[in-house]
Amino acid sequence: MVGRQKGREEKTLHADRPNQSTLAPGLYLVGTPIGNLDDITIRALRVLKEADVIACEDTRHTQKLLNHYGIATRTTSYHEHNEMTRAPELAVELEQGARIALVSDAGMPGISDPGFRLISLAIRHHVPVVPIPGASAFLAALIASGLATDSFRFSGFLPAKRGRRRQLLESIPVSYTHLSQSRRRKRCSAATTWPPSMVMPNCSPCTC
DSSP, X not given: OHHHHHHHHHHHHHHHOTTOOOOOSEEEEEOBOSSOTTOSOHHHHHHHHHSSEEEESOHXXXXXXXXXXXXXXXXXXXXXXXXXXXXXXXXXXXXXXOEEEEEOSSXXXXXXXXXXXXXXXXXXXXXXXXXXXXXXXXXXXXXXXXXXXXXXXXXEEOOSSHHHHHHHHHTOOSXXXXXXXXXXXXXXXXXXXXXXXXXXXXXXXXEO
């Protein structure tokens, strides 16, 4: 009986050691919270903890999440201004067997955020790409809107110019969801909802 208990304790200790990682080499696309730090999966936390490096849209922003959960993994910047050069550098590390977690500031990386180039390079070089599902702003907004969800369109951020924005909205025939920066939300909401029969005669809009 004592021997069995000792064996269980040893297994627990080994499981807690950070160098005893079971994470396979590859690129992990990790969903992060979109506002509430509790909105993250246990699997995502494990990947962030066991990865060799976390590629972040904003290292300062991601560090707040890591500090909250006591994760000490090294971070590196990966954003729209450096991804042309950083993506090839990370791809080389992936080919050498690295375990890289890619995150955006909020939600799933690659959705209206940097990530496409690195993901494409990883696939081209036959590196495993593993999505770790998590929170998504546009899906959260859509399911809470009461709109039909059997068919919908997501278009990321709307064009900044009013004419192009209106032209896009008038062409959409289904339930529609898009992203909006906080400083532009009032203007975009006015363009998509008042009155919807005039601006978007064939569709129901949802702003997130």
